[in-house]
Amino acid sequence: MTYLAKPKLHHPSLTRNKLGYTRRDYEGAISTLCAGCGHDSISAAIIQACYELDLPPHRIAKLSGIGCSSKTPTYFLGNSHGFNTVHGRMPSVLTGANLANRELIYLGVSGDGDSASIGLGQFAHVMRRGVNMTYIVENNGVYGLTKGQFSATSDRGSKSKRGAINADEAIDLVGLAMQLGATYIGRSFSGDKEQLVPLIQGAILHQGAAFIDVISPCVAFNNHEGSTKSYDYVREHNEAVNNLDVIKFRDEITTSYAPGTLQEVRQHDGSILRLRKLHETYDPTDRIAAMNHLHESSANHEIATGLLFVDGEPSDLHAAANTVDTPLNMLDNSALIPGSTALAKLNASLR
Amino acid sequence: MSKYAIEAVNDFVIKFANVNGSGSASANTLFAKSILRMGVPVSPRNIFPSNIQGLPTWYEVRVTEDGYLARRGGCDFMVAMNPQTWDKDVAEIESGGYLFYDSTRQMPQSKFRTDVHVIGIPLTEIVNAAYTDPRQRQLFKNIIYVGALSALLDVEVAVLEQLIAEQYKGKEKLLAPNIAALHMGRDYAITHLNCNIGLKVKRADNVGDRIFVEGNSAAALGAVYGGATVAAWYPITPSSSLAEAFAKHCKKFRTAEDGKAKYAIVQAEDELASIGMVIGAAWNGARAFTATSGPGISLMQEFLGLAYFAEIPSVIFDVQRAGPSTGMPTRTQQSDVLSCAYASHGDTKHVLLFPEDPYESFKFGAEAFNLADRLQTPIFVMLDLDIGMNERLCKPFDWDDTQQMDRGKVMTAEDLDAGKDFGRYLDVDGDGIPYRTYPGTHPTKGSYFTRGTSRDRYARYTEDGDAYVDNMRRLLRKFETAKDIVPKPITTKAAHATRYGVIYYGSTSPALHEALDILNEAGLHLDAMRVRAFPFCDEVLDFIHVHDEVFVVEQNRDAQLRTLLINEGAVNPAVVTPVLHYDGTPITARFIVSEISERLKTLHIAPLHTVHAIPTKRIGQEIK
Numbered sequence: 001m002t003y004l005a006k007p008k009l010h011h012p013s014l015t016r017n018k019l020g021y022t023r024r025d026y027e028g029a030i031s032t033l034c035a036g037c038g039h040d041s042i043s044a045a046i047i048q049a050c051y052e053l054d055l056p057p058h059r060i061a062k063l064s065g066i067g068c069s070s071k072t073p074t075y076f077l078g079n080s081h082g083f084n085t086v087h088g089r090m091p092s093v094l095t096g097a098n099l100a101n102r103e104l105i106y107l108g109v110s111g112d113g114d115s116a117s118i119g120l121g122q123f124a125h126v127m128r129r130g131v132n133m134t135y136i137v138e139n140n141g142v143y144g145l146t147k148g149q150f151s152a153t154s155d156r157g158s159k160s161k162r163g164a165i166n167a168d169e170a171i172d173l174v175g176l177a178m179q180l181g182a183t184y185i186g187r188s189f190s191g192d193k194e195q196l197v198p199l200i201q202g203a204i205l206h207q208g209a210a211f212i213d214v215i216s217p218c219v220a221f222n223n224h225e226g227s228t229k230s231y232d233y234v235r236e237h238n239e240a241v242n243n244l245d246v247i248k249f250r251d252e253i254t255t256s257y258a259p260g261t262l263q264e265v266r267q268h269d270g271s272i273l274r275l276r277k278l279h280e281t282y283d284p285t286d287r288i289a290a291m292n293h294l295h296e297s298s299a300n301h302e303i304a305t306g307l308l309f310v311d312g313e314p315s316d317l318h319a320a321a322n323t324v325d326t327p328l329n330m331l332d333n334s335a336l337i338p339g340s341t342a343l344a345k346l347n348a349s350l351r
Numbered sequence: 352m353s354k355y356a357i358e359a360v361n362d363f364v365i366k367f368a369n370v371n372g373s374g375s376a377s378a379n380t381l382f383a384k385s386i387l388r389m390g391v392p393v394s395p396r397n398i399f400p401s402n403i404q405g406l407p408t409w410y411e412v413r414v415t416e417d418g419y420l421a422r423r424g425g426c427d428f429m430v431a432m433n434p435q436t437w438d439k440d441v442a443e444i445e446s447g448g449y450l451f452y453d454s455t456r457q458m459p460q461s462k463f464r465t466d467v468h469v470i471g472i473p474l475t476e477i478v479n480a481a482y483t484d485p486r487q488r489q490l491f492k493n494i495i496y497v498g499a500l501s502a503l504l505d506v507e508v509a510v511l512e513q514l515i516a517e518q519y520k521g522k523e524k525l526l527a528p529n530i531a532a533l534h535m536g537r538d539y540a541i542t543h544l545n546c547n548i549g550l551k552v553k554r555a556d557n558v559g560d561r562i563f564v565e566g567n568s569a570a571a572l573g574a575v576y577g578g579a580t581v582a583a584w585y586p587i588t589p590s591s592s593l594a595e596a597f598a599k600h601c602k603k604f605r606t607a608e609d610g611k612a613k614y615a616i617v618q619a620e621d622e623l624a625s626i627g628m629v630i631g632a633a634w635n636g637a638r639a640f641t642a643t644s645g646p647g648i649s650l651m652q653e654f655l656g657l658a659y660f661a662e663i664p665s666v667i668f669d670v671q672r673a674g675p676s677t678g679m680p681t682r683t684q685q686s687d688v689l690s691c692a693y694a695s696h697g698d699t700k701h702v703l704l705f706p707e708d709p710y711e712s713f714k715f716g717a718e719a720f721n722l723a724d725r726l727q728t729p730i731f732v733m734l735d736l737d738i739g740m741n742e743r744l745c746k747p748f749d750w751d752d753t754q755q756m757d758r759g760k761v762m763t764a765e766d767l768d769a770g771k772d773f774g775r776y777l778d779v780d781g782d783g784i785p786y787r788t789y790p791g792t793h794p795t796k797g798s799y800f801t802r803g804t805s806r807d808r809y810a811r812y813t814e815d816g817d818a819y820v821d822n823m824r825r826l827l828r829k830f831e832t833a834k835d836i837v838p839k840p841i842t843t844k845a846a847h848a849t850r851y852g853v854i855y856y857g858s859t860s861p862a863l864h865e866a867l868d869i870l871n872e873a874g875l876h877l878d879a880m881r882v883r884a885f886p887f888c889d890e891v892l893d894f895i896h897v898h899d900e901v902f903v904v905e906q907n908r909d910a911q912l913r914t915l916l917i918n919e920g921a922v923n924p925a926v927v928t929p930v931l932h933y934d935g936t937p938i939t940a941r942f943i944v945s946e947i948s949e950r951l952k953t954l955h956i957a958p959l960h961t962v963h964a965i966p967t968k969r970i971g972q973e974i975k
Contacts, residue, residue, distance in 0.1 A: 057794070058790075058792070058793060058794045058798060063631075074800055074812070081798050082800040083634060083802075084800065084804070085657065086627075092623065092627025092631065095624075096581060096583065096630060096631025097632060098631075099617070099632050099637065100580070100581060100637030101635050101636065101637070101790070101791065125619075125620040318615075321615045321616070322610070323611060323614075324607050324613050328580035329632075329635055329637040333755055337578060338576065338604040347562050350562035350563055351561075351563065
């Protein structure tokens, strides 16, 4: 945390993206989280992802619940509308917002307490409805704002800072998202920007429910010996299944790869997800195989990361509701109100 | 045998005691509608338990040439089709009334009353002879009794035939068998029964251009005309049919030429998600609503606080039922007044609208969206089961085509480019209502962060006490502004100057009007005010101040509106007398007359004439 105000002047030599924005245009207010908090790295990754994708910042809506992670939308995308909702209920607010205007990009930011405990129900239902969004859980296995209680993603046997051992089974949000039909699922580590930034980019371009579980160590309450969400533990047990490059438009593959090590997935918007395989047999387009792999790696105390599943042709809530192309919030009187003639006819049928 | 038989033309109560799921509902509606088509007002009510199939259900029709649409109480003619409830049904008949039953099976004499006129018709025998399919036997039995009733009560058969023809338009195969069944019952009655009974329907001209519709459907139509595009709901009696009616109306009125929907409806996982979706959609500039009942309101509390504090326009239709908890889920009450008025934690107050019937459910249903946008706050439309789930005769819906949606104070990209100062919580006009921007409006101006946590006028997070108080005071100013724009109360002056008044609201309306007529006839005069919204405008408090005593008639135990009057209007509790009806049945004029006249008696206000809640003209002719 810092009390210094962010300088308003931009260095003239800052590089601009295709829209003419610098990276600074995607930043927000200064973070009030603890120094070294994994969440700040995720905010930085979001900023970089949006800058590199040349997204107009005001066309993104960022929504969150309650908790340390849910505070972070203040610290990125200052030109975007943001909504810090109530604890565990961001998914419903995001769903409503998405229904109102299908043209904006929706970024949901949540934590493990927010999504796996109080908000588990809404997490499940937003995934099964296929809301077009990027849903990031900043997962540290602990309640930070209330000082160190276990969360529902804490592994069984994990030790708290005060020495208590967690007796409850952990909820794996990635496993749930797989089972509930999310169409883009990734896991990453706040300490691995190289992996995280393209994962976020792929999720934003994905036209369906995209979920990324980002393990993000809590330096204040869950970074000690015996924790399974500490920087050291995650680094030791991280098993990436692939490396991802996100390509907005197809370009030539210039680097040569060993046969069978490259997999490409074309997304509905035309973007290409180019995956360099790190795990020989892993196929992220096969949901059942991906679920099996997750169970196996979990049994081996490994944390499978990377792009774990993607459906190149996802469907979303608007497709299910068969809504018009014009955003609902832009429909005017003539589109919405049937008028007095229709009413007179209706009256006649009620006599 | 009874000495007297009730005699009345166009003024009686007929009650159908049926078994749930037996297909009686459409036959009973057909009966009620046929009387309406003869120009005689009717007021039907469904009385049903919380189950789907096999248990008792009642349909009560008040035939009322005078147009009194409240539940009258009592029953003059019982159509006893349910052996399970026989004893209770027979006991309910007024002395001198009529009992109509299926006489296929012999019943012991002890099962009848000597002061009730018995009309037996072997319905089971008739259907068993005419049909082989058990389902047909069941369904046509209902039409057959309607046919028999038409002969007994003088309902015009051509009217019934016309209604059946309308019902089966496009399904002509079903038309002829239904007409045949109707005549089967009618002919049997003419041939075998003495149809010269004391209750008759006679063609009149008292319905006019009124329509016959359920309040839930009307409110849903209001949402269509109010420009709602997003609806999120969770099934709960008695509000589910509101959301379902919205879907039906939208399919008809909001389908684009290419077949796509100009609306989105989500059946959410619970009420928390419903209101969350409404808040999200409304934050993003769509008009959105949910429909629920008391327990749903309880679940929405946290979100309602957010919507109040973050100032999100949202509309909640609360179709009230008897609580607390699941209470009596299929019975009516006005018992969510306080839980809605002060919904949520912290200091909150909300705008409530009280429609009296389907017409106002439509009107207020549409207007709620203008109020929500104008005031940037949740608006509750307070229906109840009595209005919502019964077909009620009311004024036809009307709409002014020149009327545009009032989206309230929204700053556009042009405004921002013109350099207008945008502070999300800045009171520019002194009415407590700030400007908002929709997400995505402008690349560099007008974005802000919405939160339930304290912030300053420019939406910046702060825990500064002064900024917090400044904001909370502005919200009070906004509530003051609301007083001037919510629907005004309606006052009915008594025929003579009086020191007594009565305040009422919502579905109590028809019973109260009838009660006033009865009291007036007895020389007891009261000025009456129908409150149509909270916060109360000055007129409401003035009404109380100019009377010595004001009765506040409500359908709940705790006198909830009276509590609001005392709390918000600093009214002296001694001058507002509660009149409370809360057994789950709709309030009646009989109840109101009895409560008010008793109270006036203790005040030594003697009526000029005897108070008759039941007019004497209805007792007549000796049975031969």
